[in-house]
Amino acid sequence: MLRLIPFLVLGLSACLKDDLDPSSLTSNPLDPNYDGPALIERVSDTTRIVYSGMVAVDTVVEQVVNVREDLLPAGTDHKLYVTLVNTGEVFDYSSENPPSQDRAYHHVVPGVSYCYDYQLKVQFSLTKAWRYCTTANP
Numbered sequence: 001m002l003r004l005i006p007f008l009v010l011g012l013s014a015c016l017k018d019d020l021d022p023s024s025l026t027s028n029p030l031d032p033n034y035d036g037p038a039l040i041e042r043v044s045d046t047t048r049i050v051y052s053g054m055v056a057v058d059t060v061v062e063q064v065v066n067v068r069e070d071l072l073p074a075g076t077d078h079k080l081y082v083t084l085v086n087t088g089e090v091f092d093y094s095s096e097n098p099p100s101q102d103r104a105y106h107h108v109v110p111g112v113s114y115c116y117d118y119q120l121k122v123q124f125s126l127t128k129a130w131r132y133c134t135t136a137n138p
Helices: 004-013
Strands: 040-052 055-067 079-084 089-092 113-122 130-135
Touching: 040 113, 040 130, 055 113, 055 130
Parallel strands: none
Antiparallel strands: 040 055, 079 089, 079 113, 113 130
């Protein structure tokens, strides 16, 4: 039995791989250093006036985004994680019941840029953030 131990140790050590360099992980959309096409794309953005009856009560900025499912491995379960950059407010849609409020910036000032950071939450990790800004129109 003792004669087999050196061969076992030698065999197992031959399977040792080089250390992983996290900075080289750039081709997987789930890695923080991903440098390929945008995983989350802005589809549209708008400034709209909110009315109560015939009275304008607020002006808001909103964005619509699309997650590029074709870039993800098949069957990847993900949730949208959004940060309103100007306010720091975070919307984490990882629960079954997303927050009741919308992701709009309320009480916006015409001419001011309002930015959103979009990430996907996959299990317990966040992907790289994509930032899109919209300037409030009068």
